Amino acid sequence: MSGSASFIAVDWGTTNRRIFRFDGGAVAHTEHDDRGAASVTDFAGEVAAIRERFGDLPMLLAGMVGSTVGWRVVPYVAALAGVDDLVAGLGWIDDRTAIVPGVSCSKNGRGDVMRGEEVQLLGAVAGWMVPPDALLAQPGTHCKWATMTGGRIAGFTTAMTGELFALLRGHSLLAGSLTADVTDSEAFREGLAEGARRDLAASLFGIRAASVLGLRDDADAASFASGVLIGADVAARMDDCAFEQVHILADAALGDLYAAAVAATGREPVIVDSHSAFARGILAIGDKAL
Template identity: 50%
Template sequence: MSDDKAGASPAAAYLAIDWGTTNRRVYVMAADGSVLATARDDRGIKSVEAGCWADELAGIRARFGDLPAIAAGMVGSTRGWREIPYVIAPAGVTELATGIGRIPEERFFIVPGVAYDTPDHADVMRGEEVQAVGACLSGLAPHDALFCQPGTHNKWIGLKDARITSVTTALTGELFALLRDHSILAEMMTGPVEDGPAFRAGIADAAGGDLLSRLFGVRASVLLGRRAREDGAAYTSGLLIGADVAAREVAGRLVHILSDPNLGPLYAVAIEAFGGTSTAIDGQAAFVAGIHHIWSMIDD
């Protein structure tokens, strides 16, 4: 794929946009679902001021071609262009297409997010549903699969028959950032976050289930000379990712990790530590497959 040159390609049929909070990726799509060009930038929804969405879209079209567009992600949230109601799990490509949000005068479509709403657990997502469904429908993963999408808000998505049946979001990444940036542990968290003995010690300690005291233990262990200060960040990462994975009952299961070059390998280590196996899925390929399925099912 090359950047930014196929907007005028004769085969270009529509634009697909993965529009998150911080970043955005635009794909120029052919009618058969192949990608003619793609480019990523930092124009996530928090970079777009209220009232400026049509201008923003005009800028995308000036660059990639004057085509109808379909977007998924936080662009459909209260903080995005227009709030599109969640579809309720279980939900597959049919529900996502039926629940599509439309801004006809702009030839713009927004994929709804998915909510999981049972008496025991409430959860929501916007954007990840396209990747998970797309991975199943394109053969990147089986129709019954468990996905993990590492990130600030780590997502666990269960599918049966290529339909989303469960959603669990963990505050793992955000909590790590809060502790590193604002907590009493900050001075112990300046080292690298990487796989190694400290990260694995964190995973092992997470198995005990007492996260709140293990976090203070980051400080106590350094003060008592039991752990090197430069290992604090890796240990804390192991503790948090370990606590996240420990709660998912991955033993004996295969987890499909939607690609993240930094966090994906760390989650793979933790999944293995708790008796599971994992495989990496190309998140862009999954998104393209999912968004094209949805596009093909809506009347534009």
């Protein structure tokens, strides 16, 4: 594909998706909606509808569209994985539509997988947003921590940090106390310090005790709980971190919370726009595949 060629890319998550049209090596238009893979039954129809709106162009699909809840299961590429490996592992639906494969890793009997995040990781390097050797964090429902070596994904760890917070807020003993918005407040910073102790089960019950005894206002409980979870997640990753900088691929709000947690460990956080990273990564794949 030449740099002037046009194509469509979809970052297709479980509950949401973002659609990009590229012209001349740049994003010409983008849309975000809630038509995630879990809510779609007719993927061929969805792709046809996207082409009606964005143009009858080649398409690259990334994320959960290649999983068991998606259109077709595309096997993972094993780390060490770079752009060329993803291109070789593309799952072609037809001669103009392909699914990016995702990446897996295994070490000491522990396996891990990602779908969609690999495009951001490789795009951050390809777009000179991060150095080729780096530690990258991707906060979210399932936070990814990836080590990049020579611009390739060498290994990674997934933490269910965001999902745990959602479960606590929706279904736990603490739910009634966790109704306020999370902010980078004094309570959040206190939670970071508590989470760094990594006695997670006890720290979380302490939120209930603080509410009952009047030791903390319930208005601060959600921020404290988020701090505990993020603080534990970040502290665990810093034990064997060889980098002074930690690059965080995220939107501003969540990125700022993780940046505060990273800074509390003495490292320097650097926030990278995740949508720009995805765009650069899918362009790198498209240049070789389309």
